[in-house]
Amino acid sequence: MRTRLSLCAAAVVATLALAPHARTQEGFFPKGKGAAPSTPKAGELKKYDDVITKDFTTQAGLFAVHRHDDKVYFEVPADKLGRLFLWQAEVAKGPGGGSWGGATLGNAVLKFERRGNKLYVWKVGFSKRSDGKAVQHAVEASATDAIIAVFTVECEGKDRAAVINVSDLFINGLSDLPIARASGGTGSVDSARSYLAELKAFPANVEARSLLTFRGGGGGFGVGGPGGPGGSGASRSVTALVHQSLAILPEAPMTGRLFDPRVGYFTEEFTDYAHPRQWAVNKEYITRYRLEKKDPAKEVSEPVKPITFYLSKEIPEKWRPFLKKGVEDWQPAFEKAGFKNAIVCKDAPTRAEDPNWDPEDARYSVIRWVAEPVANAMGPHVHDPRSGEIISAHIIFWHDVVKLAQMWYFVQCSATDPRARKLPMPDELTGELLRYICAHEVGHTLGLRHNHRASQAYSVSQLRDPKFAAENGSVGSIMSYGRYNYVAQPEDKLDVKNLIPKLAPYDYFAIEWGYKQIPGMKTAEDEKKTLDEWASKQIDNPFLRFGGEDGPSTVDPTVLTENIGSDPVQATALGLKNIDRTLEFLVPATTEKGEDFALLEEVYGEIMSHRARWFNAVAKQVGGVIEYRTLGGRGTETFVRVPNDKQKEAVK
Numbered sequence: 001m002r003t004r005l006s007l008c009a010a011a012v013v014a015t016l017a018l019a020p021h022a023r024t025q026e027g028f029f030p031k032g033k034g035a036a037p038s039t040p041k042a043g044e045l046k047k048y049d050d051v052i053t054k055d056f057t058t059q060a061g062l063f064a065v066h067r068h069d070d071k072v073y074f075e076v077p078a079d080k081l082g083r084l085f086l087w088q089a090e091v092a093k094g095p096g097g098g099s100w101g102g103a104t105l106g107n108a109v110l111k112f113e114r115r116g117n118k119l120y121v122w123k124v125g126f127s128k129r130s131d132g133k134a135v136q137h138a139v140e141a142s143a144t145d146a147i148i149a150v151f152t153v154e155c156e157g158k159d160r161a162a163v164i165n166v167s168d169l170f171i172n173g174l175s176d177l178p179i180a181r182a183s184g185g186t187g188s189v190d191s192a193r194s195y196l197a198e199l200k201a202f203p204a205n206v207e208a209r210s211l212l213t214f215r216g217g218g219g220g221f222g223v224g225g226p227g228g229p230g231g232s233g234a235s236r237s238v239t240a241l242v243h244q245s246l247a248i249l250p251e252a253p254m255t256g257r258l259f260d261p262r263v264g265y266f267t268e269e270f271t272d273y274a275h276p277r278q279w280a281v282n283k284e285y286i287t288r289y290r291l292e293k294k295d296p297a298k299e300v301s302e303p304v305k306p307i308t309f310y311l312s313k314e315i316p317e318k319w320r321p322f323l324k325k326g327v328e329d330w331q332p333a334f335e336k337a338g339f340k341n342a343i344v345c346k347d348a349p350t351r352a353e354d355p356n357w358d359p360e361d362a363r364y365s366v367i368r369w370v371a372e373p374v375a376n377a378m379g380p381h382v383h384d385p386r387s388g389e390i391i392s393a394h395i396i397f398w399h400d401v402v403k404l405a406q407m408w409y410f411v412q413c414s415a416t417d418p419r420a421r422k423l424p425m426p427d428e429l430t431g432e433l434l435r436y437i438c439a440h441e442v443g444h445t446l447g448l449r450h451n452h453r454a455s456q457a458y459s460v461s462q463l464r465d466p467k468f469a470a471e472n473g474s475v476g477s478i479m480s481y482g483r484y485n486y487v488a489q490p491e492d493k494l495d496v497k498n499l500i501p502k503l504a505p506y507d508y509f510a511i512e513w514g515y516k517q518i519p520g521m522k523t524a525e526d527e528k529k530t531l532d533e534w535a536s537k538q539i540d541n542p543f544l545r546f547g548g549e550d551g552p553s554t555v556d557p558t559v560l561t562e563n564i565g566s567d568p569v570q571a572t573a574l575g576l577k578n579i580d581r582t583l584e585f586l587v588p589a590t591t592e593k594g595e596d597f598a599l600l601e602e603v604y605g606e607i608m609s610h611r612a613r614w615f616n617a618v619a620k621q622v623g624g625v626i627e628y629r630t631l632g633g634r635g636t637e638t639f640v641r642v643p644n645d646k647q648k649e650a651v652k
Contacts, residue, residue: 045117045153045154045155045156046154046155047155048155048156048157048163050155051073051154051155051163052066052073052155052157052163053068055068056068056071056073059199059200059201060201061201061202061203061204061205061206062080062201062202062203062204062205062206062246062247062248063075063076063077063080063161063201063206064157064161064201065199065201065206066163067199070167070195070196071165071167072165072166072167072169072170072196072199073154073163073164073165073166073167074163074164074166074206075157075161075162075163076112076114076119076161076162076163076164077157077158077159077161078114078159078160078161080112080248081111081112081113081114082111082112082113083111083112083248083249083251084109084110084111084124084248084249084386085109085110085111085112085246085247085248085249086107086108086109086110086245086246086247086248086249086382086384086391087107087108087109087110087177087244087245087246088105088106088107088108088244088245088382089105089106089107089173089177089242089243089244089245090105090242090243090380091105091240091241091242091243092209092240092241092242092243093240093241105242106177107382108123108177109123109124109125109126109249109385110122110123110124110148110246111124114153114162117152117153118150118151118152118153119150119151119152119153119162119164120147120149120150121147121148121149121150121151121174122145122146122147122148123145123146123147123148123177124145125145126268126270126385126386127269127270127271128270128271128273148174148177149174151164151165151166152164152165168191170196170199170208170210170244171189171191171194171195171196171210171212172189172191173189188214188215189212189213189214189215190213190214190215190237193213193237193239194210194211194212194213195210195211196208196209196210197209197210197211197241200358200360200361202356202358202361202362202363203363204247204248204362204363205245205246205247205248205361205362205363206245206246206247207243207244207245207246207358207360207361207362208243208244208245209241209242209243209244209360210241210242210244211239211240211241211242212239212240212241212242213237213238213239214237214238214239214240215237216236216237216238243360245360245362245382247362247382247391249384249386249391250384250389253384253386253387253389254290254384254387254388254389255387255522255523255524256268256285256286256386256387256388256524257285257286257288257388257514257524257527257531258283258284258285258286258524258525258527258528258531259283259284259285259286260513260531260532260535261546261629261631262535262536262538262545262546262629262631263286263509263510263513263514263535263546264448264449264450264451264479264510264546264548264549265286265287265288265447265448265449265510265514266286266287266381266383266444266447266448266449267284267285267286267287267388268284268285268287268383268385268387268388269282269283269284270282270283270284270285271283285387285388285524286388286447286514287381287383287388287389287390287447288388288389288390288446288447288514288515289307289389289390289446289447289515290305290389290390291303291304291305291307291334291339291342291515292304292305292517293338293339293517296517296519299338300335300338300339300340301338301339301340302339302340302341303339303341303342306341306342306343306344307342307343307344307365307446308343308344308345308346308364308365309327309343309344309345309346309365309366309367309393309395309442310345310346310347310348310359310364310365310366310367311323311324311345311346311347311348311366311367312348312359312366312367312368312369313348313359314368314369314371315367315368315369315397316369318427318431319402319430319431319434320347321431322431322432322434322435322438323345323367323397323434323435323438324345325435325438326434326435326436326437326438326439326441326442327343327344327345327367327438327439327442328343328344328345329435329439329442329502329503330342330343330439330442330443330446330503330507330511331343332503332508333503333507333508333511333512334511334515336508336511336512337511337512337514337515337516338515338516338517339515342515343442343446345367348366362382362391362392363392364392365392365393365394365395365445366394366395367394367395367396367397367438368394368395368396368397369397369399370396370397370398370399371399372398372399372400373398373399373400374398374399374400374401375398375400375401375403375404376398376401376404377395377396377397377398377401377437377438377440377441378395378396378441379393379395379396379440379441379442379443379444379445380393380394380396380444380445381393381444381445381447388447390445390446390447393444393445395438395441395442395445397434397437397438401434401437402430402434405430405433405434405437406420406423406424406425406430406433407423407602407603407606408483408484408606409425409429409433409484409500410423410425410582410585410589410603411486411579411582411603411606411607411610412483412484412485412486412575412578412610413484413485413486413496413499413578414581414582414585414589415489415490415577415578415579415581415582416485416488416489416490416492416494416496416499416578417429417496417499418496419496421585421588421589422585422588422589423589423590423599423603432497432500433500436478436500436501436502439478439502439503440478440479440501443478443479443507444479446511446514447514448479448507448510448511448514449479449549450479450480450481450548450549451476451477451479451480451506451510451546451547451548452480452481452547452548452549452559452560452561453476453480453545453546453547453548453556453558453559454475454476454477454479454480454482454504454506454543454545454546455475455476455477455480455481455482455560455561455563455564456476456558456559456560456563456564456565456566456568457475457476457477457504457505457506457542457543457545457566458472458474458475458476458543458564458565458566459565459566459567460487460565460566460567460570460571460574463485463487463488463564463565463571464487464488464489464492464494465492466492466493466494466495466498469485469488469494469495469498469499470495470498472502472504472505473485473498473500473501473502473503473504474487474498474499474500474501474564475501475504475564476504476505476506476543476544476545477504477505477506477507477510478501478502478503478504478507479506479507479510480501480561481561481562482501482562482563482564483501483562483564484499484500484501485498485499485500485564486564486574486575486578486610487564487565487571487574487575488574489574489577489578490581504543505541505543505544506543506544506545506546509537509538509544510546512534513531513534513535518530518531532631532634535634536634539630539634539635545629546629547559547627547629548561555620555623555624555625556624556625556626556627557617557620557621557624557626557642558626559627560617560620561613562610562613562614563613563614563617568614568617568618568620568621568650569618569621569646569649569650571614571617572614572615572617572618575610575614576611576614579607579610579611582607583607586600586603586604586607587600589603590602590603618650619650621642621646621647621649621650622642622647622650622651623642623647624641624642624647625639625640625641625642626639626640626641626642627639628640
């Protein structure tokens with residue numbers, strides 16, 4: 001599966017009535033509690049009140065969840081048997097802090113089956129698919145579905161709902177699920193040093209947080225011994241807060257859209273055994289949200305259900321307006337695809353406004369802020385493997401991404417932007433840097449992969465043209481790693497607000513290609529001809545081209561990170577000129593009276609790293625081979641060597 005990272009779904013809060021046996025956290029108990037439990041005969045179920053005693057508290061939701069200390073019971077109703085559930089686990093906080101918050105431990109699709117007084121848990125796969133006709137029997141005969149757990153039904157609730165003891169589920173997990181192997185090596189969960197911290201039931205999902213201790217024997221989460229991350233020092237135990245989610249999938253899957261290598265989307269792979277070619281064909285559905293028009297007759301319509309992101313309460317107040325803009329910057333791209341107000345961002349409701357709202361509820365897409373000294377951000381999503389439908393996403397900002405954004409902007413743009421000549425930078429400028437980062441991460445949650453070819457889309461003359469920069473920014477896609485416009489010189493007099501990347505031609509193209517509805521199409525195969533025509537626009541328009549991450553990027557000099565401009569020799573020469581100017585500001589920008597020189601050392605290190613990356617881009621011209629993603633009848637050569645004169649210029 002070529003997925004990135006994943007999380008869960010935005011939806012409206014539903015209110016469920018409590019089942020007669022269920023009770024609220026406030027402690028309402030049915031009469032008759034406290035009597036001595038009766039002993040059932042062999043093969044008989046226990047009485048409900050003997051299992052779910054007055055000591056338990058109950059949460060109603062996807063199904064009733066009962067808990068007393070370390071004991072947990074699920075009450076699985078008959079209408080949930082056979083339904084598909086998405087289980088996924090992630091590290092909420094890893095050993096020693098660090099960047100592990102949000103790191104995925106894997107996911108799986110599960111279903112419950114009851115036979116007599118046993119409840120079986122199946123792990124369901126979708127790697128083989130057919131059309132429901134004769135060959136379907138062959139597909140099912142070779143399916144990889146497996147029973148990974150069995151629970152004894154201890155008693156029954158309303159309408160014969162099966163009550164099962166799942167006390168161990170969130171500690172040791174189930175066989176064939178990654179939670180039991182999360183230590184990354186031979187280590188295993190030490191249940192004596194682990195416990196269930198939180199358990200929450202919602203209308204469409206159950207969320208749990210467990211503090212798990214892994215025995216030494218592999219490092220765990222990439223943490224080595226005394227040698228540091230990934231080191232080979234003595235093994236040791238590690239403890240991590242692990243978040244697990246069990247969310248019900250839509251009863252009717254969305255129609256998938258087939259992947260095209262010319263447009264960069266995350267995908268869900270499978271093998272089709274009913275293809276018209278008559279042999280097995282590997283296919284991929286792109287991952288995307290389910291967007292449907294309220295008025296299909298209109299060229300541009302409001303969606304039935306917009307993509308909604310919430311700003312969690314821990315995000316610093318001064319950055320919240322900028323992150324909101326970073327989300328809604330994608331609205332024009334969706335409007336080009338036929339949807340008005342398709343993506344919106346809101347503050348999370350207060351406890352008074354909605355006492356049931358929770359940022360870990362799998363129905364909501366949420367932007368979180370993590371108090372760790374990590375200079376990064378991440379935009380994972382979780383999707384339905386049947387169709388690629390994105391259920392929802394959690395974007396994570398670690399606290400020191402602010403520091404990284406400022407340092408890089410200082411190195412690249414202090415020569416042309418006077419606001420950037422002192423650290424820390426003004427809030428308004430810093431907010432715009434975070435807005436750009438947010439828009440990039442939102443792009444990932446919409447299904448888009450990095451496009452490292454897009455940072456080389458513009459020529460040096462275009463990057464120095466104030467009018468062009470105002471319309472297009474510094475890179476052909478906000479999904480690239482091009483960063484800021486370090487090519488523009490002070491004499492070019494670019495407006496400083498146009499030095500930062502913004503949504504660009506490829507982003508509009510990719511969203512339209514992935515989300516625009518095609519009238520009259522009933523299946524993914526029906527759409528292929530139209531999608532091919534759309535993708536072929538990049539033959540004549542280089543701003544629309546995709547490359548990187550999934551191809552021969554090591555030898556393709558047009559696929560670069562931390563570089564901009566279609567001519568690395570010229571771009572690097574101009575970047576070095578600006579660094580010479582930046583060095584004049586370095587000491588006053590990074591030092592304070594009576595303070596040490598730690599920031600000065602750190603920023604100087606960034607300057608040296610920038611120089612190295614730019615020189616590496618020049619060196620990549622030598623022996624370079626450009627990959628053009630041509631398909632049958634679309635374009636000419638697929639692989640073209642860098643011209644000799646360009647290679648000689650790079651060597652010189």
